[in-house]
Amino acid sequence: MSTARANEPALLHYQVNAEPVFKELTPAFCWFHPRVAPLPGYGKDGRPAVVMTIQKHLAASDHYSGLYFLRTDDLGKTWTRPIEIPELAWQPGENNETIAVCDVTPGWHSPSGKLLAIGIKLRYSPKGDQLLDKPRSHECAYATYDPKSQTWTAWKMLAMPQTDGKFFLVSPGCVQWLVNADGTLLIPTYFRGPTGDDYVTTVLHCSFDGQELKYLKHGDELATAGGRGFVEPSLALVQGTYFLTLRNDAAAYITTSSDGLHFQPVKKWTFDDGQELGSYNTQAHWLAHSDGLFLTYTRRGANNDHIARNRAPIFVAQVDPKRLQVIRKTERSLLPERGVMLGNFGATAITPDESWVTDAEYILTGKPHPKGADGTTWLGRVRWSKPNQLAK
Template structure:
């Protein structure tokens, strides 16, 4: 079958230096709020210690002097334990801080006179700390765990007749463990005070009573906190960019819409800045999540002209007895540089004759892959990626997912998994080997879960500046996570803007872009005069991300694909060259109102043209 070759149509030019739809750069960002949560050591105020002497007041003054606009709030309560802190966490979250320092242990571990055990067991203490961390992250707030300072050697003995440090030290170690296991920052005051003691410092000179810091002690606490807080609060270099949007094709005949377009480069051409490009796409058959076999578009001139869509015979439906069609949907392709092949990964689904997705047999919802050889222009048939024999992988999809190909050729695939389609999903990342023909599961990392609505699903993964970032869909909001080894990630954190307000992206995919050390998110959200769009799935935005706090930098937000009545929720994002990245999406046209507003079933390419942060203007 011969397919025409045609030029794309420019849609609109959107400059990276222009304001977005809501002009977020028109008003200054309010000061970032830091809340200090803790016991009487955090509260600080006592005879000889004024509010201005406390560590949170000192931190506020020092950070503002450094040009980091912050507001410090002291929520220390004398005598408080971690279980009591949990009871007032909702009120703290309502104040929308960017950062919360959490310091407990002295009261949890203490053995009262006449008692033989601590006020709270070490297991309960660790569990409470972890719950505090997880709840703050789920609210989009960055926790910083801090160990309590050391008691002085001549402090009054506890109920066991011992120096309270002996009972406190296991709790200190538990705090360190929670920080390590959850991937949040730790400020280790106990270690600092212990080191000072070993160097000859009498800790009585830093306290009012052998435990509670005096002004000198609070200065020590604040000084140790500063490097961590500065690292979290300093904004990354803003990377300038321009965007332009183009129409590749239009199709809205009432029978199908082209859907799920996602792009990958092919092996290098003679011009490294103008690579050959392949887009995979499918027909949406006007029944929810009912898709045809795979087709492809190809371009040899960086998307100025295209050939296709060409149906791929090897990747069509497979008809089973009883009228069941087996297909693969939600496909993402990516070039595997070491082999020169393209790996396409998607969700294996079973359709009834009416187009309904079936769960009519064990492991009906799994992940499949196919391999494209650019030299022969041939695809292999779909093959199922076999996952562990564990009920948690009865449902195991890597679908609509960006994945990472490591320098050693292994593949990191993000999955959403579960025992069935009827319970909340969880997210994990699997490492797979690839020999040029077959993708093989090798191991997976920790599992992130959220028992809310459909849980966590449709994750996308990227590597940037030697760290790994996940963005994850949930029915109520989007979440993010970060890890250092590609397999293990800290608990999910809700997406917010850098002023602490909710990003308002929900029940829709988000995807990543990266340029140098700059990290970017592509997403949809509420609040863009788009209440008429299903799930607010248009327009498509792109913005730079603060990689330390995992927040979207509001002043960088731009519309990359404008809204004109159709929804834009099922899209792809990919690096094309060192000069540009693409966002590819097709309009979902589900009613006449969408058509009246201008939707035509178009397939768009949104180009992000990168600039140099050291340059005065973006590079075209």
């Protein structure tokens, strides 16, 4: 039996279960970027409804369709099929370009009673290649869903300063963002100027009135040389401290803040035995609980070297919030490795008793993988032993 380390945080027990939301297997596309958000009070018996945003990954690399959504009113027992959102479909651009939005994270904005979806605007050539030659080729795109009228708005773009300079490209993609008590938002994002390969991460402080998102200011600019810099940051707030996890091609990093804008020096993610976590070139996300902080991630060292970038399975584990380390003995495999990549996923609290992690299998062959992958979009349930007071 393992013994507790000195000053180890109280461990919060939890159970995990993975179940399919739906399956689709075709050589034309695979479903990608499934992420969920609760609609408090809009489900059965006063419980939350849950909306999942998702889109199709097409033949070219990082070539995405318009946005779709699914909905469940019974906490995932039954779901709609993916529903195309006409307001959020591709739009025509100049020179036969296509304007799209990808890497979307939805979230509930309680002050306005709206679901807010935040992602990256993209420009595609007629062949499906991304175009980055002009300012604002990547922008912060946002849209809202009104659960009362069950209607979506079209994409809008967040106006940013210095778009010919440091904010030439602005990419709040695959990020976990937060709503402050005053209704303003903290949106992690990565950005770069017109030249260079490395991205810098910051947190945008924005106002939102239910219709328009406005830039107020941004925080520290976190940078590292090489490996494309820092990208796909995700932010959590637990017991008065903000935690930011960062992706780099070679490793994953962690830092903290007292205000969500100004951060301590970054450090590599490690286990509590000092060994590197082994997560790299893949996003990681938080499960925030009032009694503990948890990280969801992929990593090396799990008999998964046959998976590109070791992007399956998806793990969950508790974090030591003082040492900023993953507590190895708490690690569980949440979403299974079945021969193909995962890793473009979402994580959020749904009820006080349960948080969800969602991902989809990257498979474009049109037939199942010998290890079992069959185009499943997964729901991973994390059931807490204590109610999560952060879940509304």
